[in-house]
Amino acid sequence: MPIDSAGRPFDIIHAMMPVNDSTRPTVPVRAGYGNGRYRRCIVLQTDDTVVSGELADDFHHFAVRLRHDGRRVVSVEGEDVRVPWTTCPGALEPLRRMRGARLSTPLPELLRFTPAREQCTHWHDLACLAIAHAARAASGGSSRRRYDVTVADRVDGRTVCELARDARTRLRWRMHQSDISESTPELFRGRTLSGRDFRRFCAGLDDDLAEAAWVLRRAIFIGLGRQHDFENIAEASTFAPVVGAACHTFDPARIGDARRVYGTLRDFSDTPLRILDRD
Numbered sequence: 552m553p554i555d556s557a558g559r560p561f562d563i564i565h566a567m568m569p570v571n572d573s574t575r576p577t578v579p580v581r582a583g584y585g586n587g588r589y590r591r592c593i594v595l596q597t598d599d600t601v602v603s604g605e606l607a608d609d610f611h612h613f614a615v616r617l618r619h620d621g622r623r624v625v626s627v628e629g630e631d632v633r634v635p636w637t638t639c640p641g642a643l644e645p646l647r648r649m650r651g652a653r654l655s656t657p658l659p660e661l662l663r664f665t666p667a668r669e670q671c672t673h674w675h676d677l678a679c680l681a682i683a684h685a686a687r688a689a690s691g692g693s694s695r696r697r698y699d700v701t702v703a704d705r706v707d708g709r710t711v712c713e714l715a716r717d718a719r720t721r722l723r724w725r726m727h728q729s730d731i732s733e734s735t736p737e738l739f740r741g742r743t744l745s746g747r748d749f750r751r752f753c754a755g756l757d758d759d760l761a762e763a764a765w766v767l768r769r770a771i772f773i774g775l776g777r778q779h780d781f782e783n784i785a786e787a788s789t790f791a792p793v794v795g796a797a798c799h800t801f802d803p804a805r806i807g808d809a810r811r812v813y814g815t816l817r818d819f820s821d822t823p824l825r826i827l828d829r830d
Contacts, residue, residue, distance in 0.1 A: 590819040602616070
């Protein structure tokens with residue numbers, strides 16, 4: 552669980568929810584929020600002992616390339632195609648600590664293989680998914696997998712979220728705050744994304760469904776960032792009280808050096824086919 556700047560645990564889903572709270576730091580609000588969609592795309596491709604991965608959304612675009620010997624990760628390299636903060640590229644070095652991870656390690660354990668706070672959340676997520684993909688392909692699974700996630704902007708705390716895997720819709724959740732009020736498939740209905748109960752629930756699912764649910768949950772949290780006008784936030788420290796010391800950039804050791812990389816925001820609400828463009 553992420554921690555705040557004072558080292559206290561807090562829930563990232565609730566931390567990013569739109570609230571009327573005079574104690575919450577003033578962060579610029581994005582004009583037009585409520586009329587668009589957050590999109591996230593993840594593509595994984597394996598060829599023998601090399602796995603390539605790419606992750607793109609409104610705020611980020613990362614790529615990874617890892618090599619393995621059939622049992623463990625041998626090397627991890629990454630590319631920061633589009634990043635929001637000047638300190639994000641520095642997360643490549645901690646990402647390389649994924650070397651030595653066993654391909655057979657379940658995804659939840661891979662995510663804990665190195666301290667998450669020292670990693671770029673999105674680069675690290677992508678690397679862990681790439682390792683899981685290597686194991687899946689080695690067991691006879693497809694050499695390619697693609698996730699496409701859509702999260703509608705929230706109106707009165709409500710949203711509809713969909714995840715497609717390889718062009719087929721696998722999950723559709725209607726959300727109110729952090730609760731799933733309606734779901735396809737039905738088994739997620741009534742679940743809440745906050746806290747540890749959801750992770751425990753997913754641990755009992757088959758690997759493909761659990762991975763899809765984790766990818767969608769992560770996207771729902773990140774998609775909440777669309778409510779903020781990041782192009783008018785010059786320093787990451789302005790946003791730190793909202794998300795805490797949750798990653799490489801927002802770690803207290805480097806938050807003071809993190810500056811906005813202007814011109815990196817995208818809106819793929821109506822242009823989903825352009826999400827992997829490198830412009």
